[in-house]
Amino acid sequence: MTTMEPQGGFSYSEADFRRVQDIARREAGINLPISKRSLVFSRVSRRIRATGRASFRDYLDYVSGREGQDELKELICVLTTNVTQFFREKSHFEHLEAHVLPQLGEKLRAGGRGRLWSAACSTGQEPWSMAMSVMAELPDALRMDLKILATDINHAVVETGRIGQYPAEEVRSVPQRWQDAYMEPMEMEQVSMAREIRRLVTFRPLNLNREWPFKGQFDVIFCRNVVIYFDDETRNALWKRLADRLVPGGFLYVGHSERVDCIRECHLEAVAPTIYMKKG
Ligand SMILES: C[S@@+](CC[C@H](N)C(=O)[O-])C[C@H]1O[C@@H](n2cnc3c(N)ncnc32)[C@H](O)[C@@H]1O
Incomplete structure (x- = not known):
């Protein structure tokens, strides 16, 4: 040895x-x-x-x-490797704001529900970025049935996300008007996610490769920069399970260096690089 x-x-x-x-x-x-x-x-x-x-x-x-x-x-x-940042891979948020949230808003205003999932949320910058996009596009979101679920296998990063406090340095990439609207300055050069936006996001520990303790489907799933750590079999099994959890017309966003290989079996259509839509 x-x-x-x-x-x-x-x-x-x-x-x-x-x-x-x-x-x-x-x-x-x-x-x-x-x-x-x-x-x-x-x-x-x-x-x-x-x-x-x-x-x-x-x-x-x-x-x-x-x-x-x-x-x-x-x-x-x-x-685990927990590297992340606010509005990482910005084109995903641009797509979400331009092509997904307007339609979702119509569904919500007609009394429907909206569910978004950040499936490997790390320290929370991804779900909080989703929440800011939601609030900016759907200012009445808090009066509608819309929720964002944020999960990760690492309970410590999930707790950091839930606390939602970050060094001021780190939020520089967030547009100033969004910092003003959705974040509150704190002492010691820290900022905190504002009280209102907190009502949108729920943090939970979850292992993607085990059973999921919820049944519902999602309009949007962000599963980014996590399958790079998995082997092909684990990755493909996860894509299938995630696709099953999308409503028809729902969207799956994967990391910029990732790709869903099983789009036919998963009933997905590639609509933009690293963005997939569930067929109706
Ligand atoms: C590099 S971070 C990506 C964070 C964020 N999605 C992004 O793109 O910025 C990868 C995250 O995947 C999580 N992860 C690794 N294996 C996992 C598993 N089996 N189930 C859930 N999360 C997992 C890690 O804890 C880590 O926080």
């Missing part, structure tokens, strides 16, 4: 890395290529220290047992 990363106190063998790889794949569908082995070492070492375990083997035995199930969730959290 080869010892790969002796730095930082713990010895770290190839077998340890393989065990973490297996756990990430089995629990979250996440692929950890060998290029991530140093990253895995530093992230898992943090958890070994936090839990007072003696070694990689001791820690991995612990998370594999019944007693370590809460810690297993923490391990998955540190193995």
